[in-house]
Amino acid sequence: MTTSQDVVVSEMGIGAGGAAMPGSGATGIFACRSAASAAGAMSMRQTYLDLAAAAARSASCTWVEAMRASSPTRSHAGAATDVDDLSTWMRKHPSALGKFEQIAAASKGKKIVMFLDYDGTLSPIVPNPDAAYMSDAMRAAVRDVAKHFPTAIVSGRCRDKVYNFVGLSELYYAGSHGMDIKGPSSNPESVLCQPASEFLPVIDEVYKVLVEKTKSTPGANVENNKFCLSVHFRCVDEKRWNFLAEQVKAVIKDYPMLKLTQGRKVSYLIIITITI
Numbered sequence: 001m002t003t004s005q006d007v008v009v010s011e012m013g014i015g016a017g018g019a020a021m022p023g024s025g026a027t028g029i030f031a032c033r034s035a036a037s038a039a040g041a042m043s044m045r046q047t048y049l050d051l052a053a054a055a056a057r058s059a060s061c062t063w064v065e066a067m068r069a070s071s072p073t074r075s076h077a078g079a080a081t082d083v084d085d086l087s088t089w090m091r092k093h094p095s096a097l098g099k100f101e102q103i104a105a106a107s108k109g110k111k112i113v114m115f116l117d118y119d120g121t122l123s124p125i126v127p128n129p130d131a132a133y134m135s136d137a138m139r140a141a142v143r144d145v146a147k148h149f150p151t152a153i154v155s156g157r158c159r160d161k162v163y164n165f166v167g168l169s170e171l172y173y174a175g176s177h178g179m180d181i182k183g184p185s186s187n188p189e190s191v192l193c194q195p196a197s198e199f200l201p202v203i204d205e206v207y208k209v210l211v212e213k214t215k216s217t218p219g220a221n222v223e224n225n226k227f228c229l230s231v232h233f234r235c236v237d238e239k240r241w242n243f244l245a246e247q248v249k250a251v252i253k254d255y256p257m258l259k260l261t262q263g264r265k266v267s268y269l270i271i272i273t274i275t276i
């Protein structure tokens with residue numbers, strides 16, 4: 001974990017200080033504070049804002065289709081489909097435990113840092129995001145890991161919320177997809193990185209607008225993750241997904257500095273910015 005405020009922009013959005021971008025295999029573009037001249041940084045900033053605007057304009061139903069493909073619906077997904085999905089996924093992402101010896105050999109003499117996702121990794125996926133509790137056994141396992149390696153939890157959620165679920169003060173927490181990073185509270189020199197603070201009023205404004213716009217869609221849920229927002233589709237009838245997506249797009253078209261991206265039955269609104 002780095003203490004600088006370098007920013008990584010990827011197709012999933014933005015992360016700060018080397019935080020992993022959950023779910024993103026995209027190549028990042030790095031904008032380094034010290035390397036950029038003021039003029040160069042300003043033009044880069046404009047470029048990113050232009051990119052964000054273009055992304056928002058070109059957003060179409062394709063991401064609803066992608067979300068549908070990545071998230072078989074409750075009604076269609078019988079046990080057999082679930083097993084198929086799992087096998088396909090496991091083929092693409094074989095367990096690291098199967099390669100334990102190679103990993104141990106490759107890490108000899110290197111510093112190991114553990115980066116863990118929260119939802120669907122440390123906690124089960126549940127319909128109500130506020131009830132995604134972690135088991136005591138999982139908490140004990142993470143506590144053990146943190147005794148041996150610096151350990152960070154990287155999440156799309158608000159950092160405080162993840163901390164409240166996990167409750168281990170010895171960890172690093174990267175909330176809002178890396179926009180809000182804090183080191184162990186036992187260390188007074190601990191890093192605190194919040195490169196997007198200037199956008200908090202915009203995020204709050206968009207949160208209120210989205211809550212109002214989506215209240216007519218049963219099951220829709222807008223979650224305020226502080227430096228980004230999530231619009232949850234999981235409990236919405238699939239027939240209404242396109243309508244809901246259109247509503248979300250209509251709102252963010254007025255905010256070109258925000259980027260819309262997608263997760264599993266969730267849409268994220270992520271700020272794009274760079275530090276100068």
Ligand SMILES: O=P(O)(O)OC[C@H]1O[C@H](O[C@H]2O[C@H](CO)[C@@H](O)[C@H](O)[C@H]2O)[C@H](O)[C@@H](O)[C@@H]1O
Nearest residue numbers: 022118119125126127129132155156230234266
């Ligand atoms: O980066 P992550 O920690 O994986 O965060 C991604 C999103 O996770 C949460 O939503 C997901 O889990 C919910 C609870 O199990 C589930 O209801 C939802 O359908 C999933 O998408 C979180 O609520 C979001 O804000 C995060 O962006």
